Amino acid sequence: MATHSLFLLPGDGIGAEIMLEVDKLIAWTNSEQLTDFSTDSGLAGGAAYDAHQVAITDEDTEKAKAADAVIFGAVGGPKWDNVPYEHRPEAALLRLRKEMAVFANLRPAICYPALADASSLKRELVEGLDILIVRELTGGVYFGEPKTITDLGDGQKRAIDTQVYETYEIDRITRVAFDLARTRNNKVHSADKKNVMKSGVLWDEVVRGIGKDYPDVELHHILADNAAMQLVRNPKQFDVMVTDNLFGDILSDVAAMLTGSLGMLPSASLGAPDPLTGKRKAFYEPVHGSAPDIAGQGIANPIAMIASVAMALRYSFGMIELATKIENAISAVLSDGLRTGDIAQDNRKTVGTEEMGAAILAKL
Amino acid sequence: MATHSLFLLPGDGIGAEIMLEVDKLIAWTNSEQLTDFSTDSGLAGGAAYDAHQVAITDEDTEKAKAADAVIFGAVGGPKWDNVPYEHRPEAALLRLRKEMAVFANLRPAICYPALADASSLKRELVEGLDILIVRELTGGVYFGEPKTITDLGDGQKRAIDTQVYETYEIDRITRVAFDLARTRNNKVHSADKKNVMKSGVLWDEVVRGIGKDYPDVELHHILADNAAMQLVRNPKQFDVMVTDNLFGDILSDVAAMLTGSLGMLPSASLGAPDPLTGKRKAFYEPVHGSAPDIAGQGIANPIAMIASVAMALRYSFGMIELATKIENAISAVLSDGLRTGDIAQDNRKTVGTEEMGAAILAKL
Ligand SMILES: CC(C)[C@H](C(=O)O)[C@@H](O)C(=O)O
Numbered sequence: 139m140a141t142h143s144l145f146l147l148p149g150d151g152i153g154a155e156i157m158l159e160v161d162k163l164i165a166w167t168n169s170e171q172l173t174d175f176s177t178d179s180g181l182a183g184g185a186a187y188d189a190h191q192v193a194i195t196d197e198d199t200e201k202a203k204a205a206d207a208v209i210f211g212a213v214g215g216p217k218w219d220n221v222p223y224e225h226r227p228e229a230a231l232l233r234l235r236k237e238m239a240v241f242a243n244l245r246p247a248i249c250y251p252a253l254a255d256a257s258s259l260k261r262e263l264v265e266g267l268d269i270l271i272v273r274e275l276t277g278g279v280y281f282g283e284p285k286t287i288t289d290l291g292d293g294q295k296r297a298i299d300t301q302v303y304e305t306y307e308i309d310r311i312t313r314v315a316f317d318l319a320r321t322r323n324n325k326v327h328s329a330d331k332k333n334v335m336k337s338g339v340l341w342d343e344v345v346r347g348i349g350k351d352y353p354d355v356e357l358h359h360i361l362a363d364n365a366a367m368q369l370v371r372n373p374k375q376f377d378v379m380v381t382d383n384l385f386g387d388i389l390s391d392v393a394a395m396l397t398g399s400l401g402m403l404p405s406a407s408l409g410a411p412d413p414l415t416g417k418r419k420a421f422y423e424p425v426h427g428s429a430p431d432i433a434g435q436g437i438a439n440p441i442a443m444i445a446s447v448a449m450a451l452r453y454s455f456g457m458i459e460l461a462t463k464i465e466n467a468i469s470a471v472l473s474d475g476l477r478t479g480d481i482a483q484d485n486r487k488t489v490g491t492e493e494m495g496a497a498i499l500a501k502l
Numbered sequence: 503m504a505t506h507s508l509f510l511l512p513g514d515g516i517g518a519e520i521m522l523e524v525d526k527l528i529a530w531t532n533s534e535q536l537t538d539f540s541t542d543s544g545l546a547g548g549a550a551y552d553a554h555q556v557a558i559t560d561e562d563t564e565k566a567k568a569a570d571a572v573i574f575g576a577v578g579g580p581k582w583d584n585v586p587y588e589h590r591p592e593a594a595l596l597r598l599r600k601e602m603a604v605f606a607n608l609r610p611a612i613c614y615p616a617l618a619d620a621s622s623l624k625r626e627l628v629e630g631l632d633i634l635i636v637r638e639l640t641g642g643v644y645f646g647e648p649k650t651i652t653d654l655g656d657g658q659k660r661a662i663d664t665q666v667y668e669t670y671e672i673d674r675i676t677r678v679a680f681d682l683a684r685t686r687n688n689k690v691h692s693a694d695k696k697n698v699m700k701s702g703v704l705w706d707e708v709v710r711g712i713g714k715d716y717p718d719v720e721l722h723h724i725l726a727d728n729a730a731m732q733l734v735r736n737p738k739q740f741d742v743m744v745t746d747n748l749f750g751d752i753l754s755d756v757a758a759m760l761t762g763s764l765g766m767l768p769s770a771s772l773g774a775p776d777p778l779t780g781k782r783k784a785f786y787e788p789v790h791g792s793a794p795d796i797a798g799q800g801i802a803n804p805i806a807m808i809a810s811v812a813m814a815l816r817y818s819f820g821m822i823e824l825a826t827k828i829e830n831a832i833s834a835v836l837s838d839g840l841r842t843g844d845i846a847q848d849n850r851k852t853v854g855t856e857e858m859g860a861a862i863l864a865k866l
């Protein structure tokens with residue numbers, strides 16, 4: 139079995155404690171000889187700032203780029219509210235996304251049956267929900283230049299951000315979405331604001347062109363504001379939704395929140411396959427944040443973090459069976475009635491981070 | 503009583519038939535000598551394009567600027583999908599917003615008790631909901647330059663949109679939000695993406711500064727993606743939310759959809775008070791679209807359109823009592839069990855546009 143390298147970046151807040159459960163999972167898969175992972179770890183976000191006065195060091199960035207997959211916890215917290223803008227914890231994420239060129243952000247929004255009642259939506263609208271938001275992650279208004287604040291005098295300033303997309307960027311993310319739709323229900327919604335944005339006009343033009351290469355996949359255009367509404371109204375009408383960086387940020391959070399399973403949802407960010415080796419850089423992280431309010435208490439939910447490892451097995455290492463096994467183990471402990479505090483329910487047993495991690499491992 | 507001028511722009515789709523109910527309402531308030539409205543009307547959107555090959559003529563734009571208030575229906579439809587970009591139906595809205603300089607878009611999201619079950623959210627989360635989204639409407643990425651698509655050769659294009667905000671633009675919309683919060687529950691959430699956008703950094707800086715002038719109003723910062731999630735999770739935590747043009751577009755649609763009362767919701771767009779007369783240009787329109795699929799059948803819901811007139815009475819003409827009376831009449835017919843097709847319910851009577859308009863008038 140080939141050795142695969144994982145680079146672990148626990149980050150801040152609950153990041154460290156949920157990453158411990160990943161360590162245990164990896165130790166187990168290695169000891170069972172299901173995998174042969176080598177691991178290394180680094181600092182990101184506030185943790186890196188405290189040690190090195192940057193959100194992530196050049197060295198750790200290089201390690202992330204060299205690894206077969208990066209497993210990331212979460213960053214941020216009030217402690218770093220006043221660090222210089224370019225060193226704020228989120229800057230680690232933005233730097234890694236850009237330097238690793240992981241342009242395809244896959245955000246599954248699935249509703250675990252055992253948790254359907256935790257949704258703010260009526261059960262029948264979310265039960266069995268399984269949407270995949272494919273978000274462009276390395277372009278758009280997050281990275282476009284100019285991105286400036288100018289002092290105009292007389293107490294006036296002007297702030298500028300620039301939304302830029304080129305054909306090739308839209309092309310590659312759209313193909314990812316269509317390819318994934320083929321492994322699911324063959325339906326893609328492309329969301330933009332072409333009625334007010336030129337980037338939306340180009341987005342739509344490119345997506346329609348690529349749609350011709352996938353005659354077996356249903357393609358729908360939807361305005362981003364309507365997409366947000368329709369997610370709330372009737373989320374099950376969607377299968378795969380492809381959209382830009384900023385709309386993807388918002389729409390994927392709405393989709394995640396609908397499921398009632400926010401603490402359970404992983405994400406994957408993938409680069410382009412290397413023309414020689416076929417390998418793609420990859421970055422896996424839970425959708426939830428660093429939850430500084432509950433950090434260090436051993437009560438954080440490790441499921442999204444563990445599910446992120448399952449995504450890594452699936453998308454980086456082709457170990458579909460093991461990935462599915464882990465996902466089923468998560469479903470099984472939930473059906474058994476185990477809950478962490480964030481998803482606590484009457485008549486269910488509330489457990490801590492370690493106990494939840496151990497229960498999932500026990501199912502494997 | 504001073505004569506007030508209304509300029510009516512029914513637009514496309516169901517616009518004309520719901521505007522007829524406005525005509526009747528105005529005829530009644532005039533005949534009762536509650537108002538002394540003079541009205542004129544024009545063409546907007548596809549209707550204007552068919553007649554004049556533009557989304558709105560210069561003449562109608564001037565009339566809109568001269569009127570005390572514009573009452574707008576809705577624009578758009580598949581018929582005009584392929585008209586040149588600068589003449590697409592939405593261009594009428596964008597031109598009027600910009601030329602009338604109605605920078606403050608007020609989007610109330612209220613849940614009519616009789617319709618709480620129509621929400622996709624659980625009843626207890628939306629019953630009694632009353633949020634006001636205050637959206638900046640004449641700046642940001644909708645209007646910033648450059649806004650271009652450039653051909654780069656080799657099948658590649660580059661699209662650019664520019665998000666621009668200056669201090670004064672953020673200042674004036676924020677004051678509108680704080681002033682309105684004082685008439686409500688004294689709480690403002692300001693939503694931006696300051697963690698990735700410079701316009702968000704400036705937005706937050708200006709809002710915080712103005713917050714100091716309103717020590718009696720609670721001010722909260724929230725990231726726009728989190729705002730979208732929190733709207734879905736627990737909308738009643740909000741009172742007034744102030745945000746930019748693009749985030750406001752999406753967040754106000756999410757808020758509207760939550761209520762289950764989308765066909766019921768009006769909006770107001772206000773300019774700055776004239777330094778001499780104190781008058782402000784004003785534009786009122788329903789939140790819903792032109793619904794081309796049901797146009798001309800007499801089944802469209804006129805309530806949002808009628809509620810838009812109530813907003814005009816409140817914000818342009820200081821006739822708070824009459825505005826409240828109309829709003830109560832709407833609630834009353836809903837409690838009586840009358841429904842248009844879009845909000846049809848078992849054991850309730852489904853009526854057409856005219857019958858609904860007449861029932862509201864009968865309550866007055
Ligand atoms: C932390 C922040 C920079 C980030 C984003 O806006 O992309 C987050 O919201 C996300 O969605 O991963």
Ligand SMILES: CC(C)[C@H](C(=O)O)[C@@H](O)C(=O)O
Pocket residue numbers: 333334363592595751
């Ligand atoms: C029609 C469109 C241009 C408009 C917008 O994006 O502002 C609409 O969605 C709205 O919210 O009024």
